Amino acid sequence: MPLPPLVEPVAALSEAERARTARHRSLAGVGDLGQRRLAAAHVAVVGAGGIGSPVVLALAAAGVGALTVIDDDVVEISNLQRQVIHRREDSGEPKVASAARAAAHLSDTFVHGVRERLSPSNARRLLEGADLVIDGSDTFDTREAVAAACEELGVPLVWGTVQAFDAQVTVFWSSPPAGEAPVRLADLYPPGSVGEVPTCEEVGVLGALCLQVGSLLSMEAVKLITGIGEPLLGRVLVIDGLRARQREVPLRRARVRPAAVQPVPQVTPESVDLARATIVDVREDHEVSTGMIAGARHVPLGRLLADPRVLAGSEDLVIVCEVGMRARRAAEALRAAGIPASVLAGGMRAWNAAEGAHGGRGVRA
Incomplete structure (x- = not known):
């Protein structure tokens, strides 16, 4: 069952935006109201790399009103195998600047680039004001800092990770709507359980899988903002890229399920x-x-x-x-x-x- 939509809609879309998002507005459950909710939403994206790149592109194309993109790195040639928002001519430039330029070619989405490394000391400040956070960062220390700030702020955290040919996608939320059980990063990875995680440089990463995960994270964000579908709250989607298999792992019962619904007359x-x-x-x-x-x-x-x-x-x-x-x-x-x-x-x-x-x-x- 859908959750209540995260944001109140803007009063109206411009005629240009109505034309640009016509296929969204034809979707059952989205419509003009859902598109106006997207236009009112503010999403923070941590990382403009392999996962963050398709997220920024997808959410800008979807018509999300504002994106805060947080990344302290610059574009390198070796990034371009998976970080599709950047171009060869962007080499040496801040990733947040490259991401903002690319998004501007798609829509009127406002992109606020923050060239700063997120840490436990600044995470709350950087994420405050966002309706929803998407974590595409590249170290578990950063992920723990993001998760802690989201728990404190009470905002949903759409979370995905890619390593080599494998990926995970889920949603954490410490203060979900009534009828939902809180789900936190510690429910998936208890403190101290992760250990030393190899880097992408050490084990590699399949570029196309980053696009798939970024797309899934973007869809979770759209569902939460507009109040449609069934989010991955309390469920982890596990992807085996080599075998083209996906399976769902229950993390915690995230919903008080009603009795079986009788057929609609x-x-x-x-x-x-x-x-x-x-x-x-x-x-x-x-x-x-x-x-x-x-x-x-x-x-x-x-x-x-x-x-x-x-x-x-x-x-x-x-x-x-x-x-x-x-x-x-x-x-x-x-x-x-x-x-x-x-x-x-x-x-x-x-x-x-x-x-x-x-x-x-x-x-x-």
């Missing part, structure tokens, strides 16, 4: 009683502008998933989308919140077909 267009039913259309703004069922209430899916109680007290709820998939997700969320709801089978396509076959009962523009 469906109603046909012919059986809907418009005089009694409360029709709720969960499509996006641009979709409902072409027409809605007469008397229907418009609540975009992203808004409903973020707070199903917005429909508390409504009677005989019938949820509708274009073909039914988003309506089913909405109805499941409502029923999990104790609000009875059914789905219009086939969505607006079935409704419009029935209207054409049997005469109109009302579709308003």
Whole structure:
């Protein structure tokens, strides 16, 4: 089940940004509301190397409003096998400057580069104000400092590591929403359990695997910011790059699971009683502008998933989308919140077909 979204949305996107993020805004559960949440978000990225490079690119492309990128290093030619945000002509330049230039070519995301090595003494100062932190650092000492600061600040830490052909991805959060158990770095690696970790220089690292892990970390960030999907909180994704295998390792029960949900009931267009039913259309703004069922209430899916109680007290709820998939997700969320709801089978396509076959009962523009 999704967690509540991390941030409140900005009031509106610019027309240019609406056009640039059109494919995001068409995604069920993201929509315009979720994209506006991304635009309001501030993510801190520790490290602009193999993992941080694809993270910065992906989050800038996704339209995240602000990124703080923390790295004290400069670009070296040997970095370019995996650190895809940098170019050969950037050799000798600060990585944070190179990362900011690359991000600027993708979107209006504001990138604040901090050329400073994160340590226990400055970690809180560097990370304070971020809604979410992504750790792509290259030493375990730095990772412990990042984790300690995130625990103190109470913000989610999206965490990934790559060594040779293997990787791990998870989410730590010391102060998660109600119903979630805290999960910390010490739950995966108890103090003193790590020992001496070989460096990438000693054992090598598969460059393409860094891109895969950076992409996964970025997806976790997008899910947490917008309140969609099931984050890797309490679960560790373990990747074996050589064998193309992924497996999930339970770290700690991160969710109080409800009892099994009964199938969502469906109603046909012919059986809907418009005089009694409360029709709720969960499509996006641009979709409902072409027409809605007469008397229907418009609540975009992203808004409903973020707070199903917005429909508390409504009677005989019938949820509708274009073909039914988003309506089913909405109805499941409502029923999990104790609000009875059914789905219009086939969505607006079935409704419009029935209207054409049997005469109109009302579709308003």
